[in-house]
Amino acid sequence: MKKRVEMMVKSVEEIALDTFEMTLENAFIAKAAVPGQFLHLLVDGHTLRRPISIANIDSNRGTVTILFKWIGDGTKRLASCQAGMNVSAIGPAGNGFIYDASMNTVLLVGGGIGIPPLYYLGKELRQYGVQVKSFLGFQTDKHIFYEEKFREIGKTYIVTDDGSYGFRGFATDVLDNIGDFDHYFSCGPIPMLQSVTNKLGKYSGSISLEERLGCGVGACLACVIPAGSEGGYRKICSDGPVFAADEVML
Structure with a gap:
């Protein structure tokens, strides 16, 4: 279940060329998120949110880590956030990876x-x-x-x-x-x-x-991709972003 929440910035650090690591605090997201899901973040001065995959979770501390590249004004503003600031997020969004202990x-x-x-x-x-x-x-x-x-x-x-x-x-x-x-x-x-x-x-x-998403909730149809043998289309934001390898046509 995803929610619209406020996440407090704990830290922002450039860890590689134009690549930033941001740690955010929100107990609900940290408890609910699974690998493969993403946050849909609102950046000041921009109408559309930015989808950014979850890179790590510390459920004990209630923190969520994301990584993103500085590729435009939106991510530049995100990289300039300071500790203590709040960021509006929708999440955890999308469907994550499916796995189990039977895998060797x-x-x-x-x-x-x-x-x-x-x-x-x-x-x-x-x-x-x-x-x-x-x-x-x-x-x-x-x-x-x-x-x-x-x-x-x-x-x-x-x-x-x-x-x-x-x-x-x-x-x-x-x-x-x-x-x-x-x-x-x-x-x-x-x-x-x-x-x-x-x-x-x-x-x-x-x-x-x-994928660059529009609404992030499956309403705008900006992120559809053709399905495989079953035909039709899949919405990356709500049906994905994770799919079986043969479920969609790349």
């Missing part, structure tokens, strides 16, 4: 700002005793974040577009000889998700779509 090994495949929700998911999977292997793609070494955090939950492969750190290429370029696994979870730009689903098509998988 899973793959996390993320690109850029699609990586944060996979961290929260990976942490939860480890609590179930699931083995986690992460494949993370960044533009350059200056854009890398959360490397050590991912290494704490499992084997992690870092890939950069220019080869300035780790492997050269894209996250999907290192998905060869990965051994047996039960399921893959992926989040990132559409071209990356297309590559992941093509390469891992014979396996069970879930994908989370990044």
Whole structure:
């Protein structure tokens, strides 16, 4: 169940090039959110809210961590928030990842700002005793974040577009000889998700779509995407952002 709430800013920090980590406090969101869901944040001076995936939760402290890139005026204003300020949010919004303790090994495949929700998911999977292997793609070494955090939950492969750190290429370029696994979870730009689903098509998988949303509640139809074999359309904000890999047409 999502609500419109006020969240108090606890901290804002630039953790990589143009990438910011913000910690917000709200006991309801911290208790109710699951991996894969997002917050729909209202930024001063803007009519439309900004959808930002949840990267971590501390239910004991009642805090929620999000990561976002500075790509325009809206995110610039968000990055300039100071501790103690309040931010209006609707959340936890959307449907999250589906997983359970029967999984032995899973793959996390993320690109850029699609990586944060996979961290929260990976942490939860480890609590179930699931083995986690992460494949993370960044533009350059200056854009890398959360490397050590991912290494704490499992084997992690870092890939950069220019080869300035780790492997050269894209996250999907290192998905060869990965051994047996039960399921893959992926989040990132559409071209990356297309590559992941093509390469891992014979396996069970879930994908989370990044999309600029309008209303965020399924009313405006600005974020529809064609469904797979069943036909029709799916709304990313309310039916997703997480879908079975074969549920939608990328």
